[in-house]
Amino acid sequence: MxxxxxxxxxxxxxxxxxxxxxxxxxxxxxxxxxxxxxxxxxxxxxxxxxxxxxxxxxxxxxxxxxxxxxxxxxxxxxxxxxxxxxxxxxxxxxxxxxxxxxxxxxAGKRTKIIIFLATCLLTLLCLSYYLLNYNTTLNSEKGRMYFGEGTDISLSMSKVGDDFQLPLYNYDFKNVEIKVEEEKIHITADIDTSRIEAPTITYIGKFEASGLYLDGNAAVTYKILINANNEAWIGVMMLKIETLESPKGYWLTILNDPDDETFGKFLFGDAYLHKH
Structure with missing residues (x-):
């Protein structure tokens, strides 16, 4: 000193x-x-x-x-x-x-920081692994494949009954492919439709839909093109995809055959898909 x-x-x-x-x-x-x-x-x-x-x-x-x-x-x-x-x-x-x-x-502080960073890294790796397994197939080039079925549903409530047509068809979905890219979704499928009152009368066509995807839910517009006469049906669908195991949804369309008495009426139905 x-x-x-x-x-x-x-x-x-x-x-x-x-x-x-x-x-x-x-x-x-x-x-x-x-x-x-x-x-x-x-x-x-x-x-x-x-x-x-x-x-x-x-x-x-x-x-x-x-x-x-x-x-x-x-x-x-x-x-x-x-x-x-x-x-x-x-x-x-x-x-x-x-x-x-x-x-x-x-030294103690450095040790705590190292442990904290290691924990964060491990958590990130686990989360990445989960998300990768959750979305890998969905976001792949080919998408994910399903089959399924659906039917028209009768809405007989007094307020909407006159606007909706009684059920007409059952539907079989084949080769359903769902592909998600970030917040966009695209769906394609082969579809067979049959008259509820006359099951032997069938229509075979192509189903295509695209729209928005958010947190396991999809909102899409779709178009069905019937092979035999190129007749087109359009509509909207809400699809609950969740874990991708068994997506399900509901759709809404307007009948557009001017030669049929059902022309201009709404038609409502469901769709259930199953993983191959």
Whole structure:
């Protein structure tokens, strides 16, 4: 410790450092534990040449195990040359304790950070694996294949009964392919339709639909093209895909055969798909 530094401290401060060294106390970190004030506040008061505050006198007397008068005497004593060597050793020891504490704290902190990052990485890998298995086939070039069935549903409620046609058809869906790309969905299928009242009368065609996909649900517009006469049916469908095991949905269309008495009426039905 230089002479200049010695002139700026009191015997009291040197004895505080010596006691910290004796008790292996990190005064920087534990000042509030022993003195109920921060280290910077304690340092300003104990090293000050001004009269020390009574609250510090009492706490310092308890810490150094001496009388309050002795604390005042040490605080006023500026002749600290005889204590320089001991004080310097005490200060260096205290500094070493601080550095060791910082090192241990730093190592512990680094360990916690490493554990935290490893946990995050493991969680991310598990989530990626789940999402990959959930969507790989769906987002693949070929999509995912299903078959299924559906039927017209009668809506006989008084408010809509006149607008809706009584059920006309049953449907068989074959080679159903569902393909999702981000928030877009595309569905293709072969479809066989048969009259409910005359099952031997069948129509074979192609089903195509496209629309939006969000959180396992799809909203699409579709078009059915009948092979025999190129007649087209259009409509909308809500499809609940969820885990892709058994998608199901409901569709709505308007009959468009001008030569039939059902022309212009709504038709409502369901669709159930099953994974191959």
């Amino acid at each position: 230089s002479k200049e530094n010695l002139e700026s401290v009191t015997e009291l401060w040197m004895r505080v450092l010596a006691k910290c060294n004796e008790k292996n106390i990190n005064i920087t970190a534990e000042s509030k534990t022993y003195f109920f004030v921060s280290y910077s506040s304690l340092l300003r008061n104990v090293k000050s040449t001004q009269k020390i505050k009574p609250i510090y006198v009492k706490k310092l007397a308890e810490f150094l195990e001496v009388s309050e008068l002795q604390i005042l005497d040490w605080h006023e004593n500026k002749d600290v040359t005889s204590l320089a060597e001991d004080s310097e050793n005490a200060f260096e020891s205290s500094t070493n304790v601080i550095e060791q504490t910082k090192s241990a704290f730093g």
